Amino acid sequence: MTIKYKAVKMNSPLKKEGKKEQYYPRVAGRQKKGLKDIAKSISQASSFSTIDVIGVLEAFTTEIPYFLKDNCSVELGDLGTFSLHVSGEGSDEIEEVNASKIKSVKMAFRPSVRVKKDLKKVDFKKVKK
Structure with a gap:
């Protein structure tokens, strides 16, 4: 299987060093x-x-x-694990931390070691815009 990618111009994280934009690889032609x-x-x-x-x-x-x-957390064998993570507003005192400080809940997926190894075995092909 081959993953197609394209070059995309984006703002560089190295702006301080004088670089404004650079090209980065991004997955292209993804199908659902x-x-x-x-x-x-x-x-x-x-x-x-x-x-x-x-x-x-x-x-x-x-x-x-x-x-x-x-x-x-939901562990799905050799696939990986789903879990929830929250982010929120910081507080100066521990007593001030409550549910109203939580601003978002996100579901995360951590692939298993087997899946990570399998995903390393991939070929890439550059496509034109």
């Missing part, structure tokens, strides 16, 4: 695969029907947020 695409692929590689797989994946998408909101 949806639940049905994944279900069809799993179905072709197993004895489960596409409908059965869709049912399991739909339930999965309901259960993940449920467990995250129950203050759990």
